[in-house]
Amino acid sequence: MANLILILGDQLSHHLSALEGADKDNDLVVMAEVHSEASYTNHHKKKLVFVFSAMRHFADALEEDGWRVHYQRYHPDNPAQSIEQVIAELAREYQPERVITTECGEWRLHEQISRWHKTLGIPVEIRPDTRFVCNIDEFARWAEGRKQLRMEFFYREMRKKTGLLMTSEGQPEGGQWNFDTDNRKKWAGKPPAPAPFREEPDAITTEVIELVNEYFSEHFGTTGNFHYAVTAEQAQEALAHFVDFALPCFGDYQDAISDNEDWLFHSILSPYLNTGLLDPMEVCEEAVRAWHAGRAPLNAVEGFVRQIIGWREFVRGIYWLLMPGYARENRLGNSRELPWFYWTGDTKMRCMHKAINATARNAYAHHIQRLMITGNFALLAGVKPEAICDWYLAVYIDAFDWVELPNTLGMVMHADGGYLGSKPYAASGKYIQRMSDYCGDCPYKVSSAEEDNSCPFN
Structure with missing residues (x-):
């Protein structure tokens, strides 16, 4: 052999x-x-x-x-x-x-x-892993000598390298690199959110479900209602489903949170990208084709492309540039253990209850739930970075160390002192009220900070 x-x-x-x-x-x-x-x-x-x-x-x-x-x-x-x-x-x-x-x-x-x-x-x-736009050595060369590493400037380099959303004159389509300011609308039920892509378990998946139920019964979550793609062909169908039904509204509502919708307009393609079932450039090109065909607006397509060739590539570069010491960073000196309700969802805080229960059901929560609900609370509560990092790695279907650790330690917990993100994403209940419909049915008062039933985020 x-x-x-x-x-x-x-x-x-x-x-x-x-x-x-x-x-x-x-x-x-x-x-x-x-x-x-x-x-x-x-x-x-x-x-x-x-x-x-x-x-x-x-x-x-x-x-x-x-x-x-x-x-x-x-x-x-x-x-x-x-x-x-x-x-x-x-x-x-x-x-x-x-x-x-x-x-x-x-x-x-x-x-x-x-x-x-x-x-x-x-x-x-x-x-080398050639499935990424930027390899490890290329990122290290880009980072060398820079006082600060900012995703926005790296993202622009990746736009130029790939030609995605670039004019023939080498300028960004629409006259600007980033349309994030257009992507912060609250969702009030309209337009209706599409149902997520579903793939019913075949014989192989059913056999694996039985195996997991037998040998991993003590693990977090449930195997019930499993609907994810498990082949490249199915993942391509999931991509087409997103482009047809969710991408047109993805930009406007990508930061929105709903009490009644787990998925909203998110792609739910990260599990397939992170396991190799989908190629990131092919995914981006499909979204760009939808814009050229008039099937999706530029703010939606740019925001989606930025998540893949910008943020996804950037956090991988940070991971391999700074490991293994990066995993030990704790610049804020946080020392508290992870609250037990992260594993049960048993809390009166409606936003936390809903986000954790959705995670238990789906092995998924979109990025604002992760950053501004479960992550925001961990930051404000002073949870040890390694504890919340371990939780994110365990509970999410798309979580692998290279992508989970920088997102959690750097973006969520600001434990690297601002190396990955320019500021801590700490916010009061007012932010959650502005971007979601959680607060109306919560027993805590979002407008109060000093009463017994004040919102814990305050």
Whole structure:
């Protein structure tokens, strides 16, 4: 055998760099559901279902395409309980020339893989992850010598690099780079929010749901009403659904919060982008085509593109530039433990109750719920950054360390002292009242700060 090619659960792309130039007849693709990755945090049950099912579907697709695949399904009695143990067993059995993999999305795992050449006694080749617009070295060069790193200026560079929403003269479409000031409307029920894309569980997903219910019954959340895409083809359908039904209003209401709607006009594409089922450039190009066709306004499309080639790429760059020390940042000296109701939703604060319960149901909450509800409260309450970071990593279907940690530690908790964001996103109940309809039915008084029933955000 020539090589073992390791594909991780967030690398489900046929264009993965680890597969480039591979020999389908002699190389062996390795994928594994292992206890160490499924249990190092209290992963939401739906997140486990999504990742395991997507992995199984991808392995089947590889085999149909002529690849040789070794796939280990999860069982608590498997002799190999970590990725390294799986690779070590196969290395002993097949005596490969080398192990090939693509850059992973977590420093913890990166450190482990970087040592494998010593423990396995064979070369381990770690290839750049070409699924991103900006690679790790390019971001480091951009950051070098800058006193402050600001997403807006990085985003403009990515617009120029990709040509997205740029005129033939090299200027931004619409005469400005950013239309964020147009995207702050409160939603009062009209226009009606579309139903989210739904994919009913097939036999593979149903089998995974049963597995998660049996072996991960103590984990957060529920497997009930699972509806996420688990293949690239289904993810493309989810993209088309968003562009057709939600993108036209996404810009206006992207900061809105509703008591009655979990999804509003959000794309819910981040799980598919972060696992490789969707390509970020293809997603952005589809949105831009909708603008050119007059099917979506510029403020919506620009805001959507900014989230992907701006913010998503920026936080990844920050992560790999500053880790591992970044994870220990706590510039505000926060020391409180995470309140217990983050795991139960059992609180009289209506906004927190609704956001946490939606998270438990869906393994999802949109970015304003994460930043200005659950995150804002953690910041105001002085919760330890590592505690709230662990919670976000566990409960959200799209949370992988490279994207979750900078968003939470830097953007939510301002624990890096302003390296990622220019200011703390701390706000009183007045902000929540302005952007949502939570406060009218809340037992706490949003207009009061000093009474017994004053809004805790005040």
